[in-house]
Amino acid sequence: MASSSRIFPVYLPVCVAIAVVVVIAGSFAYPPLAASSAAAMTPEAVAARLAPMAHEEFVAAAPAAHALRSGQTVYSGLCIACHGAGVAGAPKVGDKKAWGPRIGQGFDTLVKHATEGFKAMPPKGGGADLDPQEVARAVAWMADQAGASFKEP
Numbered sequence: 256m257a258s259s260s261r262i263f264p265v266y267l268p269v270c271v272a273i274a275v276v277v278v279i280a281g282s283f284a285y286p287p288l289a290a291s292s293a294a295a296m297t298p299e300a301v302a303a304r305l306a307p308m309a310h311e312e313f314v315a316a317a318p319a320a321h322a323l324r325s326g327q328t329v330y331s332g333l334c335i336a337c338h339g340a341g342v343a344g345a346p347k348v349g350d351k352k353a354w355g356p357r358i359g360q361g362f363d364t365l366v367k368h369a370t371e372g373f374k375a376m377p378p379k380g381g382g383a384d385l386d387p388q389e390v391a392r393a394v395a396w397m398a399d400q401a402g403a404s405f406k407e408p
């Protein structure tokens with residue numbers, strides 16, 4: 256204790272001096288925070304910084320937005336919920352007996368029913384964001400599993 260209390264008064268001014276140097280040097284190294292952030296946070300400045308990123312995201316997302324999913328993909332992601340097990344009287348995928356008379360109505364009628372809804376079948380199977388062509392593809396894929404030979408549009 257005796258030795259540390261003798262050393263302490265020597266170190267204290269050194270510490271204070273270092274702290275002062277750090278604070279002063281810091282204010283040169285970094286522009287004053289308040290001024291820079293006010294200018295940097297204007298909507299124009301923020302938009303300008305985000306613009307390159309937003310553009311890249313848009314370019315990356317654009318092809319994906321137009322890439323239609325295959326009938327099987329749509330089926331596996333949505334239609335399977337009812338048509339997989341035959342929920343609520345839905346014709347099961349691959350069930351020729353259940354699909355036969357329906358296929359007999361023709362592709363266009365099936366697509367119309369799948370798109371607009373038909374009895375317990377909700378419009379687009381509940382997939383409101385599905386592209387009409389994706390619905391038609393899923394119809395073709397499902398019917399083909401039960402013996403039809405429709406081509407996915």
Ligand code: HEC
Nearest residue numbers: 334337343344345357365368369374375376379380393394
């Ligand atoms: C919520 C359950 C449910 C989902 C999800 C669903 N369906 Fe259906 N679907 C049904 C039911 C129930 C029927 C039978 C309706 C009837 O004839 O009584 C049916 C019938 C159909 C038919 C036959 C229509 C006709 O004219 O006989 C087609 C085609 C069809 N669905 C396509 C689809 C497609 C494509 C999807 C996915 C995008 C889908 N369904 C998702 C319940 C569903």
